[in-house]
Amino acid sequence: MDDILSLAANNLVSPIILSFALGVLAALARSDLSIPEAVAKGMSIYLLFAIGFKGGVSVADHGIDGTLGLSLLAGIILSFALPLIAFGLLQFMSKLSRLDAAAVAAHYGSISIVTFVAATSVLESSGIASEGHMVAVAAAMEAPAILSALWLVSRGSSGQRMDNDLMREILLNGSIVLLIGAFFIGWATGPAGLAEIESFIVAPFKGVLCLFLLDMGLVAGRGLREGGGVMRPGLLAFGVLMPVIGSVFGLGAGLLLGLSTGGVVLMMVLSASASYIAVPAAMRVALPEAKPSIYLTLSLGVTFPFNLTIGIPLYLAVAQFATGG
Amino acid sequence: MDDILSLAANNLVSPIILSFALGVLAALARSDLSIPEAVAKGMSIYLLFAIGFKGGVSVADHGIDGTLGLSLLAGIILSFALPLIAFGLLQFMSKLSRLDAAAVAAHYGSISIVTFVAATSVLESSGIASEGHMVAVAAAMEAPAILSALWLVSRGSSGQRMDNDLMREILLNGSIVLLIGAFFIGWATGPAGLAEIESFIVAPFKGVLCLFLLDMGLVAGRGLREGGGVMRPGLLAFGVLMPVIGSVFGLGAGLLLGLSTGGVVLMMVLSASASYIAVPAAMRVALPEAKPSIYLTLSLGVTFPFNLTIGIPLYLAVAQFATGG
Amino acid sequence: MDDILSLAANNLVSPIILSFALGVLAALARSDLSIPEAVAKGMSIYLLFAIGFKGGVSVADHGIDGTLGLSLLAGIILSFALPLIAFGLLQFMSKLSRLDAAAVAAHYGSISIVTFVAATSVLESSGIASEGHMVAVAAAMEAPAILSALWLVSRGSSGQRMDNDLMREILLNGSIVLLIGAFFIGWATGPAGLAEIESFIVAPFKGVLCLFLLDMGLVAGRGLREGGGVMRPGLLAFGVLMPVIGSVFGLGAGLLLGLSTGGVVLMMVLSASASYIAVPAAMRVALPEAKPSIYLTLSLGVTFPFNLTIGIPLYLAVAQFATGG
Amino acid sequence: MQTHDAKRVEITIEAVMQKRLTDAIEAADVTGYTVLPVLGGSGRSGGWSREGQISRASGMVQVICIIRPEMVDALLDAAFAVVDRHIGVVSVCDCQVLRAERF
Amino acid sequence: MQTHDAKRVEITIEAVMQKRLTDAIEAADVTGYTVLPVLGGSGRSGGWSREGQISRASGMVQVICIIRPEMVDALLDAAFAVVDRHIGVVSVCDCQVLRAERF
Amino acid sequence: MQTHDAKRVEITIEAVMQKRLTDAIEAADVTGYTVLPVLGGSGRSGGWSREGQISRASGMVQVICIIRPEMVDALLDAAFAVVDRHIGVVSVCDCQVLRAERF
Ligand SMILES: Nc1ncnc2c1ncn2[C@@H]1O[C@H](COP(=O)(O)O)[C@@H](O)[C@H]1O
Numbered sequence A, B, C: 001m002d003d004i005l006s007l008a009a010n011n012l013v014s015p016i017i018l019s020f021a022l023g024v025l026a027a028l029a030r031s032d033l034s035i036p037e038a039v040a041k042g043m044s045i046y047l048l049f050a051i052g053f054k055g056g057v058s059v060a061d062h063g064i065d066g067t068l069g070l071s072l073l074a075g076i077i078l079s080f081a082l083p084l085i086a087f088g089l090l091q092f093m094s095k096l097s098r099l100d101a102a103a104v105a106a107h108y109g110s111i112s113i114v115t116f117v118a119a120t121s122v123l124e125s126s127g128i129a130s131e132g133h134m135v136a137v138a139a140a141m142e143a144p145a146i147l148s149a150l151w152l153v154s155r156g157s158s159g160q161r162m163d164n165d166l167m168r169e170i171l172l173n174g175s176i177v178l179l180i181g182a183f184f185i186g187w188a189t190g191p192a193g194l195a196e197i198e199s200f201i202v203a204p205f206k207g208v209l210c211l212f213l214l215d216m217g218l219v220a221g222r223g224l225r226e227g228g229g230v231m232r233p234g235l236l237a238f239g240v241l242m243p244v245i246g247s248v249f250g251l252g253a254g255l256l257l258g259l260s261t262g263g264v265v266l267m268m269v270l271s272a273s274a275s276y277i278a279v280p281a282a283m284r285v286a287l288p289e290a291k292p293s294i295y296l297t298l299s300l301g302v303t304f305p306f307n308l309t310i311g312i313p314l315y316l317a318v319a320q321f322a323t324g325g
Numbered sequence D, E, F: 001m002q003t004h005d006a007k008r009v010e011i012t013i014e015a016v017m018q019k020r021l022t023d024a025i026e027a028a029d030v031t032g033y034t035v036l037p038v039l040g041g042s043g044r045s046g047g048w049s050r051e052g053q054i055s056r057a058s059g060m061v062q063v064i065c066i067i068r069p070e071m072v073d074a075l076l077d078a079a080f081a082v083v084d085r086h087i088g089v090v091s092v093c094d095c096q097v098l099r100a101e102r103f
C-alpha cells in the first residue's frame, strides 16, 4: 500500500504529469498559451511512430509470442463489449439521451494512445518489461467500439448510420495506419533498424511527451472551462468509475492470456482509457446530433487526467499483486 | 581587452550568430526562404520550456538563493524605470511623437527572452555558472514596462488605455506562463526530472536555437527591408545606445544584489534587451496609433542584433571585470 | 553481384525505405494519414540545414579540395545538358507535347536533395567517405536545367518566358539559399561548431529522414492515385531509364574529376535524380500550360522511388567497381 | 472587361464532412470549388476554435463555389442532402465573373 | 430550395482584437460567426505577411457574420466601437441563406 | 451607420503568382487587399489539396480587394494580365463599406 502511494506520488511529480497540469491551469486561467495545431499533430505523429516502431522491434527481438493472436482477439472483444457496459451504466447513472449515451460509450470501448504511451513510460522507469505486440492490440481496439455504439443507436431508431465510406475511414484512420505501419517497420528492421534511429525515437521521447501533454492539458482545460457546465455529478462519477471497471476486465483478460506483469498493466490501461481522436471524428459523421461537449469533456477532461495521475499507478499496483510480479 | 575582442570574434563565428546572419541576408536578398509560422512558434515553445525547466532544476539543485526575492524586485523596478529613461532619451534624440516614443520605451523596459537564451548559451560555453532563478526574473520583467508606457501616454492625453482584459492578457501571456510553469516543474522534479528529459531539452538545445535565430534573422531582415526607411540616424543611435545604458543599470542591480558573475551578466542582458513579442502585441491593443514599423524595426532590427553580436560579449567582459570573476 | 543484391536487399529493409513505402501504401489505401504542411516544411529545413552544415564542416576539416571548382563546373554543365537528352528521349519514347516534354526535361536536369540525403546516409552506413563540397555541387545543379528547358520551349514558339523576377526567384529559392548558407556556416565554424550542435544535426538525422520520407511517400502515393492515369508505358519507361542514363553521365564526370568513390556515387545520384520542388514551382510560373500531373507524377511517383530503392545501391556498386574502391 | 452573371455559394461545414460534400457537389455537375480553412466560430451549438481541437473532429472548412445561376438549385439540393443533419451555414450571393468559359 | 434574405458582413481586423470583436458581436445578439485566417495584406498602414511575423501582433483575421437584414445596424455599431481606432475593413453584402431557423 | 457603395473582387490564383498579382494590383492604384490561404479545390485542371503538396508549387491563395466601383475595370484589367495564362477564378460582387476614407 505504501508502495502504491509512493509510486503514485512519484508519478505525480514527474515532468510529464506536471506538464499536463500546467496546461490545464493555463487554460483555466485563460492564458493565451497555445501550441500550434500543426506542431501538436507533428508530435502525435512522432509518438505514434516511435511507440509502434519500438513495439515491433521488441517483437523482432523476443520472437513472436504465442499470445499475439489471442491478445488481439481479446482486445477486439473488449472493445466491442465495453461500450455495452458503459451504455448500461450511463442509463443508470446519468440522464443522457440514448444517442449521447451511445456516443459516450463508444469512447470508452476504444482507447487513448497517449494514456498507453504514458503507461509504457512509467513501466520503463520502473524497469518492468512488457510484450511488444501490445501496440498492435492498441491499434486493434480503436475501432470495434464504434460499431457497438452504432448498433446500440440503431436498435433504438431506424436510420442507417454506417456506410462503407465511414467504415473505411474508421479502419484506415491515420493513427491506426501509422501505429501498425511503424510496428511492422520495427518488426522488419529489428534491433539493427532501431540502432539507426534510436537517438531520434528513444532518447527525446519523454521530452516530446511532456510538450504533447502540455498541449493536451491546454485542450482539456479549455474543454472543462467551456463544457464543464454539462458535467452533472452522475456523469463525473461515470468518468472515474468506468475506467476502473474497464481495467478490471483488462486485468481478467491479461491474466487469462498469461501476459507478463507489464503486459497486464497495458491491457488494463487500454481497457480503462477512452478515445478522444478517432471516436469523436467518427461520431461527428455518424451521430452528428450527439453532443461533443459531453463526450469530449468526459473523455479528455475527466477520464484522461484520472488515468494519467491515479489510474496508471493503481493498475500497476494491482497487476503486480495479481501476477505476483 | 584582447580577451574581449577574441571572445567577441569567437562569438561572431558561432553557428548561432551565423544562422541569424544567414536569415538577415536571405531576407535582404529577397529569397523566399521562410520558416512556417507554426514551426517557429513550436521552436519558441521548446526554448521557453527548456530554459525555464533548467532554471528550476538549478534552483532545486543549489537550494533557494537568498537573493531570489530581491532579484525579482530589482527586475520589476528596472522594468518600470527603464521606459522612463528610454522615453526621455527618445524625446532628446528623435522626433518621434509622444505616442510612438512611449511605445518604443515600453519595448526597452521589457525583455527579449531569446537574447537571454543566447546569453545563457555563451555562459555555458565559457563554463560560467549563474543563478537558476534569473529565469524567473526574466518573466517578472516582461510586463511592468507596459504599464510605465501607458502611464507616459495617459499623462499627455486623456483616454483610458488599460482595461482588465488587457491586464490579464499581459500578465498571463503564453510566454510568461510557459517560462514560469516550466521553472516550477523543473524545481519540483529537480535533477531526477532533468535526467528523464535531458536528451530532449539539453542536448539539441543549441541546434534548435540556430534554426530559431535563422527565423529571427529572416523576420528582422524583412523588417529592415520594409521598415528601414523610418530609421533616421537618431533612432538608429538610440537602438544601440539604449541597450548599453540599460546594461549599466543591470550591472548596478546585479552588483548590489551580490549576484555571481553569470548572474550579473544575465541581469545586464535582461536590462539591455528589448521585447518583440509580448510588448508589440500589447501595443497593438492599447496604442494602436503607434507605428509598429518603428518599434519592431528598432527592437528586432537594431537592438536585437547589436546585443547578439557585440552586446553579450561586452556585458560579459564588463561583468567579469566588475565582479573580479 | 551478390554484394549488390545483398546491399539492395539491405537497403530495402532500412527504416527509411520502409517509411516511404508505408506512406505510399497509406495513400493508395486512401487512409487520412497526413503530415501537416508546416511540419513537413520544418523537416525539410532541418534536413537542408544539417546536410549543408555537415558538408561545410567536412570541407573545413579536410581542407578545400582542388576539385571544388571543377566539380561545380561539371555539375552546372550536367544540369544544362541533361534536359537536352531527356527532351530528345521523350520525343522518341512518349507522345508528350513539346511544352510538356520540356517541362519534364527540366526536372531531370535539376536534382532531388532528398535522394542526395538518402545516398549520403547509405554511404555513411557503409563507412564510405565523400567530398563535403558535393553539397555545393547539389545546390549549383538546381537551377541551370530550368534555363535549358525554357530555351527548348522558346525555340519552338515565340513568347518570352523568363524575366528577371523569375530568375531571381530561381537562384534565390529557399532551398538553395539554406543549403549554401548552412554549408558556409559549417565551413566557417568547422569541427568546433559541429561539436556545439552535433546532437541536434547528427544524432536524430536518420529518424527525421524517416518521417520526412513517410510524408514523401504519402504525397507520391496520392499523386499516383490521382495522376497515375497519365502514365503511359512510354512515360513510365522514361522515368526509370532517364535516371540510369543520367547516372552514367555523372559517373563519367566523377571519374574525370578524380573524385573519391563516395564522391562519384553522389555525382551519379545528383545526375540521376529529378527535382520535385524548385523546378515545379518555376514551371508553374514560366510554363503554366505544362501539366503538373505529368511532371510531378513522373519525378516523384516513378523516378524518386526508383532511385531510393534500386538506384542508389546500383550506383554505389558501379562506382565501387569503376573506382576500384 | 466583359463579365458574366454568376452565383457565389458559400458553405461552412465540419471538416469531417468535406469529402462527402465535395463528392456530392461534383455529382451535381458543379465543375469547380475552393476550400478555405476556418480558424474558429460560433453558432447554435456553441463556440469553438482551432487551437482548442485535438483532432480533425469538429474543425470546420468553408467551401466556395462560383456557378452559373441556373445551377444553383441543383447545387443547393446536393449540398443540403449532405449538410442536413450537420451543423453549418449555406449562403448564396450574386456576383460577376471573368472568363465564363472556365466554369 | 427555399432561401431567405440575409446580409453577409465581413470584418478584417487584427488578430489581437478578435476576442474583443466577437465579444462585442455576441453582446449585440448576433448568434453566429466564422473566423478565417488571413495570410497577409496591404492597406494604408503598409503591407504585411504572416511569414514576416514573429508573434500574433499585427497578424489579421477575417470575421464573417451572416445575419438577418434588420440586425445589420446593431452589428455594425457594435463592430465599429471595437474596430474604430484600429486598422481593418468592414464590408456588407446581400445574400440568401438556407435554413433561416438556424440564425 | 453610414455606408458606401463598393465592389468586392475575389481572385483565386496560384500561390507562385501571388506576388506578381499584388504588384500588378498596386500598380493599378488599388490601395488595399487581403490574402487568404486556400486548403484545396477543384477545377478544370483537376483537384488538389494542400496536404497533397510538397512545395509551394500548385498551392493557391485568394486575394480579396474592396474597391470603389469606378476602380473595378482598372483592377480587372491589371489582374487579368497576370491571371491570363494561369489557372484561377475572378469574381466581383457589390457590397457596402464603412469608413470610405479608408480606401
Ligand atoms: N450566422 C452565422 N454566420 C457565420 N457563420 C456561422 C453562422 N452560424 C453558424 N456559423 C458557423 O457554423 C458553425 C456551426 O454553427 P451552428 O450549426 O449554428 O452551431 C459555427 O461554428 C460557425 O463557424
Ligand SMILES: Nc1ncnc2c1ncn2[C@@H]1O[C@H](COP(=O)(O)O)[C@@H](O)[C@H]1O
Pocket: E012, E040, E041, E042, E043, E044, E045, E046, E047, E048, E060, E086, E087, E088, E089, F031, F032, F033, F034, F035, F064, F065, F066, F067, F102, F103
Ligand atoms: N480595400 C481593401 N480591400 C481588402 N482588404 C483591405 C483593404 N484595405 C485594407 N485591407 C486589409 O486590412 C489591413 C489593414 O488595412 P489598413 O487599415 O488600411 O492598413 C490590410 O493589411 C488588409 O489586410
Ligand SMILES: Nc1ncnc2c1ncn2[C@@H]1O[C@H](COP(=O)(O)O)[C@@H](O)[C@H]1O
Pocket: D031, D032, D033, D034, D035, D064, D065, D066, D067, D102, D103, F012, F040, F041, F042, F043, F044, F045, F046, F047, F048, F060, F086, F087, F088, F089
Ligand atoms: N467555379 C469555381 N468556384 C470556385 N473555385 C473555383 C472554381 N473553378 C476553379 N476554382 C478554383 O481555381 C482552381 C483552379 O481552377 P481551374 O483553373 O479550373 O483548374 C481550383 O483548384 C479551385 O480552387
Ligand code: NA
Pocket: A082, A107, A108, A109, A110, A111, A112, A246, A270, A271, A272, A273, A274, A275
Ligand atoms: Na477503453
Ligand code: NA
Pocket: B082, B107, B108, B109, B110, B111, B112, B246, B270, B271, B272, B273, B274, B275
Ligand atoms: Na530591457
Ligand code: NA
Pocket: C082, C107, C108, C109, C110, C111, C112, C246, C270, C271, C272, C273, C274, C275
Ligand atoms: Na538530375
